[in-house]
Amino acid sequence: METQDFLKAMKSGRMSRRDILQMLTAAGLTMTMLPVGRAKAADGEVIYFTWEGYNDPGFHPGYTAKNNAEPEGPVFGDVEEALTKVRSGFKVDIVHPCNLDLKRWRDADVLQAIDTSRLTNFADLFPGLTKLPYAQGDKGEQFFIPVDWGNTSILYRPDLFEAKEESWNMLWDERYTGQIAMSADATEAVPIAGIVAGAKDPFNMTDEELGKAKALLVKQKPLVRFYWDSNSAVEQALASGELVASTGWNSSVVTLTGQGVNIKFANPKEGIMSYCCGLVLTKDAPHVDKAYDLINAMTAPEAGKWLIEAQGYGHSNKKTFDLVDEKTLAERGLPKDPSDFFSKGIVQQPILDTERVQKVFEEVKAGA
Amino acid sequence: MTAQAHSSTPSSAPADFTAARPEWLDGLWLILPTLLIVLGMMVVPLIGIVVVSFWTQTGFDILPAWNLDNYRVLFTEEGALYRILIMKSLWMSLTATIAVVVLAYPMAYFMAFRIEKSKLIWIILLTVPFWTSYLLRIFAWKVILGFNGVINSGLKFVGFIDKPLEFLLYNPTAVTITLAHAWAAYAVLPIYVSLEKIDRSYLEAAQDLGDSKWKRFWRITFPLSLPGTISATLLVFIPTVGDYITPTLVGGTSGIMIGNSIVTQFGKANNAPLGAALSCIMMLAITLAVCAFLAAIGRKRLKAADI
Numbered sequence: 286m287e288t289q290d291f292l293k294a295m296k297s298g299r300m301s302r303r304d305i306l307q308m309l310t311a312a313g314l315t316m317t318m319l320p321v322g323r324a325k326a327a328d329g330e331v332i333y334f335t336w337e338g339y340n341d342p343g344f345h346p347g348y349t350a351k352n353n354a355e356p357e358g359p360v361f362g363d364v365e366e367a368l369t370k371v372r373s374g375f376k377v378d379i380v381h382p383c384n385l386d387l388k389r390w391r392d393a394d395v396l397q398a399i400d401t402s403r404l405t406n407f408a409d410l411f412p413g414l415t416k417l418p419y420a421q422g423d424k425g426e427q428f429f430i431p432v433d434w435g436n437t438s439i440l441y442r443p444d445l446f447e448a449k450e451e452s453w454n455m456l457w458d459e460r461y462t463g464q465i466a467m468s469a470d471a472t473e474a475v476p477i478a479g480i481v482a483g484a485k486d487p488f489n490m491t492d493e494e495l496g497k498a499k500a501l502l503v504k505q506k507p508l509v510r511f512y513w514d515s516n517s518a519v520e521q522a523l524a525s526g527e528l529v530a531s532t533g534w535n536s537s538v539v540t541l542t543g544q545g546v547n548i549k550f551a552n553p554k555e556g557i558m559s560y561c562c563g564l565v566l567t568k569d570a571p572h573v574d575k576a577y578d579l580i581n582a583m584t585a586p587e588a589g590k591w592l593i594e595a596q597g598y599g600h601s602n603k604k605t606f607d608l609v610d611e612k613t614l615a616e617r618g619l620p621k622d623p624s625d626f627f628s629k630g631i632v633q634q635p636i637l638d639t640e641r642v643q644k645v646f647e648e649v650k651a652g653a
Numbered sequence: 654m655t656a657q658a659h660s661s662t663p664s665s666a667p668a669d670f671t672a673a674r675p676e677w678l679d680g681l682w683l684i685l686p687t688l689l690i691v692l693g694m695m696v697v698p699l700i701g702i703v704v705v706s707f708w709t710q711t712g713f714d715i716l717p718a719w720n721l722d723n724y725r726v727l728f729t730e731e732g733a734l735y736r737i738l739i740m741k742s743l744w745m746s747l748t749a750t751i752a753v754v755v756l757a758y759p760m761a762y763f764m765a766f767r768i769e770k771s772k773l774i775w776i777i778l779l780t781v782p783f784w785t786s787y788l789l790r791i792f793a794w795k796v797i798l799g800f801n802g803v804i805n806s807g808l809k810f811v812g813f814i815d816k817p818l819e820f821l822l823y824n825p826t827a828v829t830i831t832l833a834h835a836w837a838a839y840a841v842l843p844i845y846v847s848l849e850k851i852d853r854s855y856l857e858a859a860q861d862l863g864d865s866k867w868k869r870f871w872r873i874t875f876p877l878s879l880p881g882t883i884s885a886t887l888l889v890f891i892p893t894v895g896d897y898i899t900p901t902l903v904g905g906t907s908g909i910m911i912g913n914s915i916v917t918q919f920g921k922a923n924n925a926p927l928g929a930a931l932s933c934i935m936m937l938a939i940t941l942a943v944c945a946f947l948a949a950i951g952r953k954r955l956k957a958a959d960i
Contacts, residue, residue, distance in 0.1 A: 363921060365920070365921045365923070366920050366921055369919075369920045369921070369923060372713070392712075392713070393713055394713075463819055471921070506906055507906075509906050510819075510823055510905060510906075511823055511905050511906060512906065522800070525800055525801045526800075527799075527800035527801070527817075527819075640712075640922075640923060643921055643922050643923070644922060647914075647917050647921065647922045648734065650906070650909065650917075651734050651735075651738060651909065651913070651914050651917070652734050
């Protein structure tokens with residue numbers, strides 16, 4: 286039936302019950318068929334599952350140049366949440382976890398080995414990063430391609446926070462009740478409490494040490510304005526003065542300084558935390574070819590140059606450091622070689638029993 | 654038609670196909686599509702939740718090992734925080750519900766009795782804020798209550814305060830305020846409908862017999878609007894107990910509810926069976942609370958109000 290006829294029939298009331306049922310059946314069938322067509326249309330780009338704010342085109346200019354499109358970008362605020370999603374069938378190609386999460390992702394059996402012969406920059410990557418614990422399988426197959434390395438430390442406003450010495454204890458300063466924020470990610474928050482509690486290995490604590498860390502987190506809770514799982518929430522709150530100190534990463538320093546906010550990235554006396562994040566390929570990735578395009582784009586020197594200049598992170602490609610001048614590196618506190626960088630601070634280690642750590646932090650957060 | 658067939662040939666009933674089929678079966682065919690959706694989308698998942706709540710999580714796998722451990726935990730010292738959270742959630746929803754109904758009642762009253770022309774426009778205007786997503790409305794409250802938000806900058810501009818008020822956001826009160834606004838339409842409409850239904854001649858009669866306006870309201874209008882008010886109360890109370898998005902966004906560290914805990918169990922904490930058990934306990938707690946509410950109203954009054 287033509288649309289015009291249909292409307293006319295409706296208007297004059299000539300529509301029979303059969304006609305209407307027919308139309309409804311047709312409409313219903315069309316609706317059920319629609320998603321099939323849509324799914325096909327969306328078939329195109331690689332699905333890159335990353336931290337909120339880390340799917341800027343600057344991270345992967347090569348991908349855009351080759352495919353004339355941007356990767357699809359679902360984001361997460363917490364790695365464990367991302368893993369739960371992937372395990373329950375959320376289809377993505379590439380995920381962006383960090384070295385301390387690797388054991389858990391490997392254990393969950395959601396990854397496939399990456400064929401290094403298809404990588405254009407693999408030979409130029411720092412071997413210290415490609416050989417991190419759990420980055421490679423038993424037979425030397427590569428599961429993790431490092432991209433960015435940086436720090437977790439305390440972002441604070443020197444004009445609002447009077448720091449006698451920079452220490453992780455700043456996050457427990459009662460003078461600033463309600464003006465402190467803490468990461469909502471247990472794998473970051475609990476080790477920080479572990480460092481303050483004096484644990485020998487803050488990433489794999491004994492029961493006694495974990496108990497002390499938990500007590501510290503409970504003590505800290507009244508001081509905390511919110512537990513953050515979005516980078517931008519922290520940056521906005523620090524810029525407005527709602528927060529005076531928070532845990533955070535290098536990129537926030539560059540962003541906030543660019544906005545003219547007086548911000549400092551602490552170098553705690555107990556040691557700054559350092560980590561390396563990178564890309565993993567999921568077991569049933571729907572776009573494997575384009576996934577390799579993305580890995581190649583993100584490990585390329587020109588992507589690394591942008592990463593250092595605009596985000597303040599180190600890059601995994603040696604050649605990147607030929608493109609960046611010494612002054613920029615010095616401003617961002619980055620050495621030319623990540624091994625120098627990792628030898629100084631507290632390197633985040635794979636947490637062997639993530640569930641135990643998660644449980645403790647969730648109890649702290651849920652505690653009324 | 655069936656009745657006619659019955660009266661003319663009462664003895665030949667077995668031959669009449671339509672008469673042999675009980676009447677409720679006709680109704681069943683009519684509601685079958687809805688019934689299937691309800692069965693598939695509500696009953697089956699609900700049974701799933703109850704079943705999983707008796708299982709155990711080990712590492713990445715859920716083992717179908719039947720036991721009561723998940724429920725037992727809730728009654729030990731370790732589970733104290735869940736008990737507190739359930740009580741707190743019930744309390745927060747109750748305050749939000751009272752706030753919603755108290756705010757919604759005058760709005761509904763105004764629409765039912767004061768608006769003469771184009772009521773539809775008023776109803777549409779009332780629902781306009783609810784055309785946007787629930788999430789956006791909560792974010793709007795974050796903007797209103799925030800550190801540099803509308804209220805704080807307004808008060809600062811007028812000169813009442815020189816430092817932003819920090820108690821506006823990230824606490825249980827912020828959650829209550831946000832919930833109260835987010836659910837307002839669900840309360841206004843049922844109350845409006847039952848106010849609209851009231852026979853105006855009762856009101857005139859009351860006035861003729863010498864009732865003051867106030868007395869008339871309490872003796873006629875309010876009792877007759879009870880069906881709408883009670884359904885509005887339940888409509889707001891039941892879903893808000895389990896809300897987790899609002900506490901996540903505006904609750905801060907102290908404003909979290911049982912819904913957050915349940916989400917965590919299914920996500921970060923990776924313990925779906927415990928999450929399922931918590932959901933069952935929450936549903937049970939809501940049922941008990943609703944029963945207590947209805948009992949407080951009393952069966953007689955419920956019957957009188959035709960519920």
